[in-house]
Amino acid sequence: MKRCATFVPRYCFQTLHCHPQILSSLIYLPFNISNSSTRKFSFLGSSTTRNFPDYSPKKPTIKDSELVHNISTTIKQRHFEPIERILKAFESKLKPDHFIWVLMNIKNEYKLVLTFFDWFYLHRSPSLEVRCIIIQISVAKKDPKTAHELIHDFWTKPNVDASLPFTLFMEKLIYTYKDWGCNPYVFDIFFEVLVEVGIFNGAKKLFHKMLTYGVLISIDSCNFFLSKLSDNINTCKSTPSIFTEFLKKGVKWNTVSHNIMIHCFCQMGKVKEAHNLLIQMEIRGYLSDAISYSTIINGYSQIGEHHVVLKLMEEMQIKGLKPNKFTFNSVVFLLCKIGKVMDAEKILREMKVPDKVMYTTLIDGYCKNGNVKSAYKLFDEMHSKNILPDYITYTALISGICRIGNISEAYNLFLEMRNREMEVDEFTYSALIDGFCKDGKIKEAFSLHNQMVEIGLTPNVVTYTSLVDGLCKQGEINTANELLQEMCSKGLELNTHTYNSLVNGLCKTGNIVHAIKLMEDMKAGGVFVFPDVFTYTTLMDAYCKKGDMEKAHGLLREMLEKGIQPSVVTFNVLMNGFCMFGMLEDGERLLKWMLEKGKNGIIIITPNATTYNLLMKQYCVRNDMRGASEIYKGMLGNGVFPNGNTYEVLIRGHCKARNMKEAWFLYKEMVEKGYDLTVNGYNDIVKGFIKRKKYLEARSLFDEMRKKGLVADREVYNFFMDVNYHEGNLDLTLELCDEAIEKGIVDKTDV
Incomplete structure (x- = not known):
């Protein structure tokens, strides 16, 4: 054995x-x-405890006694010979009872006991009593591994009769205890094996049974x-x-x-x-x-x-x-x-030996914040410190890269994983499929789906939800519905995200009636999901874009009545609706309401930069820069930090109103805070300076645009080509001319 x-x-x-x-x-x-050498056992002295039973096996006949004596003598005297040879003559005569009687004669010679049992195990299926006797001897001889194996095999090996009831095994172990071992550790081993193989009820029964004999299972086993x-x-x-x-x-x-x-x-x-x-x-x-x-x-x-x-x-x-x-x-x-990833990285820097888990967590954190550059830096640092990224690290990075829309780079990382023969699971595939779907590359997404099925991976509800979302965004609602049916046929339960993708797709194709019906089905309990904040916000956005603010308001009231906490996005959708249709007063009332409810603790939704940006943009459209500035001051006063879009809106607004001093001040502040102007922002500020005859500032910003690879519009190029031509800078004029043609700003016939 x-x-x-x-x-x-x-x-x-x-x-x-x-x-x-x-x-x-x-x-x-x-x-x-x-x-076992350090384990402490407790014996409970009590008038109610019982004594362990005496072992009373069947008595051998004279003929049996002679056979037992011959076998015992033979294996003791010829122990150095192979046991198969010395017991060949006794093989046909030996019965389980004989085995037990022989053990009585050799039980103090443990090596002989094991050799004899191994031989017997090969030729006969040992009885439960025989098994328990060997278990008792093993524990008494401080060999718990053999005892553990014999008990464990009984419950796990297919060739062992594990169909015998647990209580019978327990009773046999108790029956053989007093005369064959008398070491309470045997019950700990039995208890632990029962726990290992998941027979928790049996372990509990054994615990209580041993209390009746005054034995308490050790603290380690418990x-x-x-x-x-x-x-x-x-x-x-x-x-x-x-x-x-x-x-x-x-x-x-x-x-x-x-x-x-x-x-x-x-x-x-x-x-x-x-x-x-x-x-x-x-x-x-x-x-x-x-x-x-x-x-x-x-x-x-x-x-x-x-x-x-x-x-x-x-x-x-x-x-x-x-x-x-x-x-x-x-x-x-x-x-x-x-979202405090930079603070998290400080902890990594303070640790002497940061591990793979910490690096992966930080990489995932930076990716979710959209800071893939910092994530890559940590990824490279792992390699430099010989901390090899695993498939989980790669998946986090792939997911982050997909989130910022760089699908080709994410796919290259995926190929790198495959080339290194790293494990690629359904979550890695799902992240990449989601990226392709968001990029509108549905064919590539389905190709990956087929690939994962071919290698034996099962697409999960996240995989299908991404595919459904991608199809819906392309208006292929019928195909998305077919995919949902496929999901159901595979036993996958549709979740709220899946239904939200359909609702979103229906809204984007202008089919709000069907989207509302789908939400009503969710509310009616036809599926095991319920509308959430995203469902309501998506529908509100659709109504707002149609200008049906009353129905959008109705959905907000329904949310609040059902106890669904609106998000800041929900309120920004409403704000966008008001601003799109010139309802500035309603927008300001909404902002005031949000602030008041937040102070009272009724709805803890703090307006964010987007909330204020929407209002400021509408004031700028009306050329009311005083109103836009008031909103900006209120934003700062309420502790909301401006983002890049805030500066963009204000700079473009001031440029339109020819307030170039304010625009220049905001631009410098924007740069100091690490934000970049968009190409439209640059065009507006350059044109603003040109109109104010601030040519040095205009030229400086134009050169800055070109260094950043941003393409100025036709009017800006024409202005600087004319200026350079009149100043006699022919080389620069031709350079700008070629550049404008190359970038499609002007046609050759216009030059």
Whole structure:
């Protein structure tokens, strides 16, 4: 019989999963379970405890006794010979009872016991009693690995009769205990194997059964039970009741036990209960450690409780507990989640040995913020430090590059993964398919879909939702519906995002009636999804663009009545509707309403730069720069920072009103803050300076445009060609002329 490698119970579990695509912040919490030499067992003295039964096997006949004596003597005297040779003469006569009687004679010679059992195992299927006897001897001789294997095989090997009831195995182990081993560790091994193979009910019954004999399963084994229960989402809910039940029966839980329970509560999303247990743990006199705090910190990171995380980090520092890499990974994950990626990178710089998880989390964070340049910098840094990016890192980067519309670069990264024979999963494919769909390249997206199916990957609901969204944006609603039917036939449940893609597609093709009907079907419960903020906002946007502000308002009221929290995008859609149709007063009333509701805490939606930009743009269109400036001052007064579009709107507005001093001031401020003007912004400010006869400033900005590769319009090129020609700069005139023709600004016949 082939025996397994040394069994050392060492358990760990993951506390998170931010997203299925990336290991944003994995925490592995190792629990080192002591081995048999250091394991402590408890015997409960009580008047109600029973004694273990005496072993009373069947008595051998005289003939049997003679055979047993001959076999015992032979294997002892000729132990150096192959056992197959020395037992050849006895093979046909040997029965299970004979085997047990021989064991009684040789049980103190452990090597002989194992050799004899291996031989017997090859020729006969050992009875349950024989198996339990060898298990008892193995534990008594401090060989837990053999005992573990024999118990484990019973429940997992197909050639073993595991159909026997669990209670029969337990009773046989109890029956053979007193005379064959008498080491309580055997019940710990049995308990752990039951937990390993998922017979949790059996483990619980064994725990209570052993209490009747005055034996308490060790704390290490009980911790193993808790950790296995908490790892499985289906059994996680029962872990707190086991914790309480075993505590009442005499198990003295330790710090590791409490850490497992903290992890369990976090797994179930009950982070506050986990935090409360940490407090109770310390009140009861148990010492919390870095693992306790790391688990809680990770739990709060998942739900975005930034301030609580900072407070817990301070507590760790006060108690002299050093945050480990898992703690830092959780904090980095949280900072990236709330958009503070630069602060997260500072933590990486402070760590002596940042790991792959932290780099991947930061790369994903920068990509989600649209800062692919910084993501690439970290990606290259990983290579320079011999921290090899894995398929999760690549997927995060591919997703980020697709988000900014650089599909060819994302596809090159994908090919690089394939060339390096890296794992490419359905999430990698889905990210790339989504990128192609957003870029309007539906054929390429479907080609990738077919490719992933060919290599055995199953497209998920995200893959199909991307394809549906791409088809809808191209107006192919019927094809999108066919794809939805294919999804259903494959057993995939459509989610809200899938339906939102259809709603969005219907709205873009002007089919608002069908879009509303689809939302009504969602509300009626015809599908297992419900309209969300995106559904309502999409429909509101469609009504606003049609100028039907009353219906858009009606949808907002319905949202609020149903308790669906509008987003700032929802209000910006309304604001855009008001501004598009010149309803400035209504737009200002909406802004005022948002600010008032935010102060009262009724709807916590802070107007963002886009909200103010929409109003400012409309004032600029009316050439009312005083009104635009008032909105800008209000924006700054409410703590909203201007973005590139804010400066663009104001600069172009001032240029139109010929307020070039204000336009120039805003331009310099814009550059200082790292924003760039668009080509239209440059054209307007250059023309503004030309009209004010500020030719030096105009020339400087024109040269700046050319260096940046931006193409000025025909009027600007004509002006500078004329100026240079009249100044005698023929070479520059010809250069500008060639440039204008090359870029399609002017035709050769115009020159």
